[in-house]
Every structure is written in C-alpha cells, then in structure tokens.
Amino acid sequence: MNGALSTATIVAALVLAVWYLVRTALDRAPNRVDLIAAGVLTALVAVLVVVAVAGLFDGERPADTATFAGYLITTIGLVPTAAILAKMEPTRWGSLILGIGCLILPVLVLRLQQIASVTVA
Template structure:
C-alpha cells in the first residue's frame, strides 16, 4: 500500500481539491474539464485499489481484513459519487462537492495504508 502510487494519488487529489475550492470561491460551476479531472482521479484510485486487492492474495493480509475491504469499497466509490452529486448541482456548490470529495480521498488512502501496515 505504501509507494509511489499512493503518493501520486494523494498529491493529485490535494491539487484538485485546491482547484475545486478556488472555483467554488469564485462562484464557478464545475466545468466538463473539472468532471473529467475527477474521473481521472477516480481511475487512479481504481488502479490503487486493484493493486491493494492483488496484494491481499500474496499471503500478507491486514489484521482486520473486513475493515480493509470496507475501506477499499468506500475508496473506489467515493469519486464517482462526488461526480454524480456535482452533476446534479450545476452551481458553485457542485465545485464544492468535488473539492470535498477530493479532500476525503487522501484521508481514505492514508487510512488504507494504516490498516495494511498492521499484518496478522
């Protein structure tokens, strides 16, 4: 779980979050490019989750596999949910929704790293 892919996911998510919060502060609705950027982040998160799932089969499992699985599902579903909600709200609040979604993703990735580091 620890590695360049996790770091890249966290950095990209935080940069996008700053961008979305700026757009919200400037009273701008999410553009098509904003939604595509969040979809790109979602793809990056999906790759991270697939790598983590493959890591479960190499013999080293976290001590609490059920919690780890729950975080994996939440992590992979969070960005698409933010995109869907932002499309429903085509105002500055849609940009804020994307920003909050982008801020939560690094927290989820860090939590996955913490759970994965405790091996049974």
C-alpha cells in the first residue's frame, strides 16, 4: 500500500466529512458540488485500489488475501453508494449520509494498510 496515497485519501475523506457534517448542521441538502466532490474522492479511492491490486502481483501477498479483497471491494464501493443514497434523499440527511460515508472511509484505508503489512512470500 502506498503511504502517501493512503494519507492523501484519508485527509481528503476527513475534510469532506467535516464539510458534509457542517452542511448537515446547517440543514443543507447535498448539491451538485457535493456530489462532484464525492466523485473526485471516489477517483482517488479508485487509484488507491488499483495500486493495492497491482501490489498483489509483486511477489508478496497479504496473509489473508480474502479479507484484503473484501476490504478493497468495500472501499471502492462505499463513497459511490453513499452518493447514490444522498441523491435519493434530497434533505439534510443526504449530507449526513455523505458525511458518515467519508468518516468510514479512513477506517477502511487504515485497515487495508494493516492487512497489507502482514505478508507472506
């Protein structure tokens, strides 16, 4: 797992989480800019997942490849799912859905790093 890319993903997710939660507190529904920001975060996560999958082919694999794959699938699908649900809920709760999704993402990235650090040759 790329440390700088993981850090960038975590920071971006936390910044967006704060933004979405502030919008929730201000009783604002997610707008087009919020959904575009979620899309940019999804692109960043997609790059992270591609790098992680490419790392599987360099000779060292995580000790628990199935768990690692499950976290990869969850990580890539979390923000788009939150964005779809937020679009379906055009109230302040849509912003909350995006905020919670962005709060969960750093946990998933950290967990991916933990699993990737325990390797077998």
